[in-house]
Amino acid sequence: xxxxxxxxxxxxxxxxxxxxxxxxxxxxxxxxxxxxxxxxxxxxxxxxxxxxxxxxxxxxxxxxxxxxxxxxxxxxxxxxxxxxxxxxxxxxxxxxxxxxxxxxxxxxxx
Amino acid sequence: xxxxxxxxxxxxxxxxxxxxxxxxxxxxxxxxxxxxxxxxxxxxxxxxxxxxxxxxxxxxxxxxxxxxxxxxxxxxxxxxxxxxxxxxxxxxxxxxxxxxxxxxxxxxxxxxxxxxxxxxxxxxxxxxxxxxxxxxxxxxxxxxxxxxxxxxxxxxxxxxxxxxxxxxxxxxxxxxxxxxxxxxxxxxxxxxxxxxxxxxxxxxxxxxxxxxxxxxxxxxxxxxxxxxxxxxxxxxxxxxxxxxxxxxxxxxxxxxxxxxxxxxxxxxxxxxxxxxxxxxxxxxxxxxxxxxxxxxxxxxxxxxxxxxxxxxxxxxxxxxxxxxxxxxxxxxxxxxxxxxxxxxxxxxxxxxxxxxxxxxxxxxxxxxxxxxxxxxxxxxxxxxxxxxxxxxxxxxxxxxxxxxxxxxxxxxxxxxxxxxxxxxxxxxxxxxxxxxxxxxxxxxxxxxxxxxxxxxxxxxxxxxxxxxxxxxxxxxxxxxxxxxxxxxxxxxxxxxxxxxxxxxxxxxxxxxxxxxxxxxxxxxxxxxxxxxxxxxxxxxxxxxxxxxxxxxxxxxxxxxxxxxxxxxxxxxxxxxxxxxxxxxxxxxxxxxxxxxxxxxxxxxxxxxxxxxxxxxxxxxxxxxxxxxxxxxxxxxxxxxxxxxxxxxxxxxxxxxxxxxxxxxxxxxxxxxxxxxxxxxxxxxxxxxxxxxxxxxxxxxxxxxxxxxxxxxxxxxxxxxxxxxxxxxxxxxxxxxxxxxxxxxxxxxxxxxxxxxxxxxxxxxxxxxxxxxxxxxxxxxxxxxxxxxxxxxxxxxxxxxxxxxxxxxxxxxxxxxxxxxxxxxxxxxxxxxxxxxxxxxxxxxxxxxxxxxxxxxxxxxxxxxxxxxxxxxxxxxx
Numbered sequence: 001x002x003x004x005x006x007x008x009x010x011x012x013x014x015x016x017x018x019x020x021x022x023x024x025x026x027x028x029x030x031x032x033x034x035x036x037x038x039x040x041x042x043x044x045x046x047x048x049x050x051x052x053x054x055x056x057x058x059x060x061x062x063x064x065x066x067x068x069x070x071x072x073x074x075x076x077x078x079x080x081x082x083x084x085x086x087x088x089x090x091x092x093x094x095x096x097x098x099x100x101x102x103x104x105x106x107x108x109x110x
Numbered sequence: 111x112x113x114x115x116x117x118x119x120x121x122x123x124x125x126x127x128x129x130x131x132x133x134x135x136x137x138x139x140x141x142x143x144x145x146x147x148x149x150x151x152x153x154x155x156x157x158x159x160x161x162x163x164x165x166x167x168x169x170x171x172x173x174x175x176x177x178x179x180x181x182x183x184x185x186x187x188x189x190x191x192x193x194x195x196x197x198x199x200x201x202x203x204x205x206x207x208x209x210x211x212x213x214x215x216x217x218x219x220x221x222x223x224x225x226x227x228x229x230x231x232x233x234x235x236x237x238x239x240x241x242x243x244x245x246x247x248x249x250x251x252x253x254x255x256x257x258x259x260x261x262x263x264x265x266x267x268x269x270x271x272x273x274x275x276x277x278x279x280x281x282x283x284x285x286x287x288x289x290x291x292x293x294x295x296x297x298x299x300x301x302x303x304x305x306x307x308x309x310x311x312x313x314x315x316x317x318x319x320x321x322x323x324x325x326x327x328x329x330x331x332x333x334x335x336x337x338x339x340x341x342x343x344x345x346x347x348x349x350x351x352x353x354x355x356x357x358x359x360x361x362x363x364x365x366x367x368x369x370x371x372x373x374x375x376x377x378x379x380x381x382x383x384x385x386x387x388x389x390x391x392x393x394x395x396x397x398x399x400x401x402x403x404x405x406x407x408x409x410x411x412x413x414x415x416x417x418x419x420x421x422x423x424x425x426x427x428x429x430x431x432x433x434x435x436x437x438x439x440x441x442x443x444x445x446x447x448x449x450x451x452x453x454x455x456x457x458x459x460x461x462x463x464x465x466x467x468x469x470x471x472x473x474x475x476x477x478x479x480x481x482x483x484x485x486x487x488x489x490x491x492x493x494x495x496x497x498x499x500x501x502x503x504x505x506x507x508x509x510x511x512x513x514x515x516x517x518x519x520x521x522x523x524x525x526x527x528x529x530x531x532x533x534x535x536x537x538x539x540x541x542x543x544x545x546x547x548x549x550x551x552x553x554x555x556x557x558x559x560x561x562x563x564x565x566x567x568x569x570x571x572x573x574x575x576x577x578x579x580x581x582x583x584x585x586x587x588x589x590x591x592x593x594x595x596x597x598x599x600x601x602x603x604x605x606x607x608x609x610x611x612x613x614x615x616x617x618x619x620x621x622x623x624x625x626x627x628x629x630x631x632x633x634x635x636x637x638x639x640x641x642x643x644x645x646x647x648x649x650x651x652x653x654x655x656x657x658x659x660x661x662x663x664x665x666x667x668x669x670x671x672x673x674x675x676x677x678x679x680x681x682x683x684x685x686x687x688x689x690x691x692x693x694x695x696x697x698x699x700x701x702x703x704x705x706x707x708x709x710x711x712x713x714x715x716x717x718x719x720x721x722x723x724x725x726x727x728x729x730x731x732x733x734x735x736x737x738x739x740x741x742x743x744x745x746x747x748x749x750x751x752x753x754x755x756x757x758x759x760x761x762x763x764x765x766x767x768x769x770x771x772x773x774x775x776x777x778x779x780x781x782x783x784x785x786x787x788x789x790x791x792x793x794x795x796x797x798x799x800x801x802x803x804x805x806x807x808x809x810x811x812x813x814x815x816x817x818x819x820x821x822x823x824x825x826x827x828x829x830x831x832x833x834x835x836x837x838x839x840x841x842x843x844x845x846x847x848x849x850x851x852x853x854x855x856x857x858x859x860x861x862x863x864x865x866x867x868x869x870x871x872x873x874x875x876x877x878x879x880x881x882x883x884x885x886x887x888x889x890x891x892x893x894x895x896x897x898x899x900x901x902x903x904x905x906x907x908x909x910x911x912x913x914x915x916x917x918x919x920x921x922x923x924x925x926x927x928x929x930x931x932x933x934x935x936x937x938x939x940x941x942x943x944x945x946x947x948x949x950x951x952x953x954x955x956x957x958x959x960x961x962x963x964x965x966x967x968x969x970x971x972x973x974x975x976x977x978x979x980x981x982x983x984x985x986x987x
Contacts, residue, residue: 028137029144047141048168048176051134056180065133074144077137095498 013053018089025080062088196513211521214564216871217474218525221560223532224467226553228460231545232453239310246451247404250442252698258401261394273412273420278305279402282380285387288355295842298387316350316365321390330361336369338386358652374546376451379403397435417445452545459861462938466618466868473614473872475567477879480607482572484886514572518565539860604883611879612923615872620931622869623952625862631944632855638787640726641847645815647828652838659808672831678819683720684811689789690854701757702766702777713789717801724816731763732782735803743805747778752786753798792855793943821846881967888971900980909972916968
């Protein structure tokens, strides 16, 4: 499976995390699971990129981490979007769509 | 993210590291726990599940390290990256970087230089105890402003003034110090006991001056400076009580002043900053002569206004009590702060220079603003691309901020170097024309001000494009590149800035032109004598050796004969004081038959036979003095044309001139009339002049030697000849006569040179701005020109389009600037000489210069526009 998972482009991980957290507060492994689930295993986010990504977004003020009890009564650090994060998500979404469009045009032009 | 939040986070990251680390530890542990638990519930053995969980996580320590980088990443690393990027982009645009650096450095350097000078000269308090309470007391008497005090007036002030204390007098003097068989010429001052305590000049050891112990006939006590003590006495503490010979008189060293004391005293006192020997001076009870400089201290609680009221009343009292003495004109006594008096003369010139440097700084700022705008416009696409690639507004703004800070700080550094170089140059150039020049040093607050201003300007105009971008749509500039027209708003702003630059540069240019004409007028002013090829040497006599006037004349005749025998010497005579020497003799003169009419003020010079032809003073009527006049003690005088005309419009020859000083009155017969002679200053046209023979006013003479040799090459022979003549004192101040003239217009020359540098900077900066803007606008219109050419427009039409643009900018700038220049010229009226503030030829010259500069600035862009290849221009982006 790791072989078939796509290389994440730089900057797209942030967008993925923000989008995932837009659904509701989540802790680290849940975020990774959710991304894998939604992309049907295309994006396997590992700890080595997940946690730096989370902390980078937290430093940027876009998400906020808090200790909470998980469903199975363990202490987990759960993250939620901040207002700035929501705005950032919107901008990045637009940007991303534009890039995708542009790429499409390039790739599909004859 | 807001900057404050970012800074808060940076501190949090740096100083609450432990907390963050434990959070991270726990977070990672729960993550691995969870993965392992998942594997175990899938039936994996616990040990294997843990191992695989760790492997999948990719090594706990590596993950931690990467998270730590993320913590720092947002702050320091970005800053470093910005800095590196800034340096790279600046290096990639060397022309832009160099011009901005140079422009800002010029502005900063000039401002720091000028305001450092002004702070030292005008504003920094004098290094004396409560300096704002020290006042200079001015005596205007017999119609002469600042004539100095008569000794008895000082005694009266000491006794009667209730608001002034420590009323002291001082006067500069030359001293010939002899110690251990070695003679040295040093600066000295003669002061009353209170003066040094008033200025806070304590003795390092020994006792202060005390004139009461100086009973005539006894050995006098002196104080010496710290530097003389170190130089001549090897810093020997046992120097107190030692006897030295000063001006051939035995004197005893009473004490040594503390190191670093400098005497900042008005120029009229003849005292220099570095006085080496302080003589105690008593005050005679007489009103027969005047000329003493007086300073005093306001008593606690007294104001200058109150002191002036009291002095006015005391002056009126003096006149009432001594009607005979003050019968010619009133006595007016006024007080003003010592610092005000010290800086009075230099102030207008310094303010003019400060104004000029202000213009340099303004133009520099406008120039940089313009360059920044042009560059910003050129970078719109770069920024837009970076933004499209995901860079946030804050990120872009911060990066541009960094770039501009690097520029401004670099310019600040270069500017400071420039300032220290130019301060050294000003030190050399200003000579003695700058008050308190020894205090001039680069000034901290001024540096801060100049750097803050330029940083502000670069940031403001550097950020404009970025901010404009932030507010606009990302794709606009990307598209704009193709249609190739800059936003009309930006073009208007840029044109406006160029017009402002041209206008601003005209003002210092016109001032400089007026000063240049002033200087030329001063150089060409008819002095009434020709100093070229004349070497002068002051010839002091040992007055103890030759106590009587009758004895001195033969000594001088002997000295002159010996000087005449030196090879290379054409003619020799003597006079005193020399024209434009710092000390001059002013007298009131009138018609002898009208003793009641108050006379006119004139300058007096003692001259020997042959002086007039030697210095080329034209004798219009009558004859020169002869040696027989002296031997026979004939009461004769030679007056200049102005004096003759004012007193005897009908013809002055053979008339009797009355010279009154104090209560004595001398009547002399006019035997010669010369062309007008100026001796107080080149500018001073109004004061008439007359010459008296040696026996009428026998003072220390100065030899004038007509020669083709230089002063330096002649000096040893002159010293030897004087020594052989047994005058008892050495000749000194051997220098060309024209150096006195040069000194007397030195302040104007200083002003002119510095002003010229500033004006040239302004023109240079304005032309760079004009060139840059035209070049930029044309580069933006390459496509348009290409279309015009393709459609059949001729090259001349394109060139004329560019030139018209340049002419329009220069023209509108010139019109605005001339209005400002006329106002400025009116303000500097008092610095001018024989030039009207609205001098047409100066204005025309300035306009011609600007036209020339603007043509030159427009030529290159116009040439480039003419060479546009229509084909290429339509294809380029």
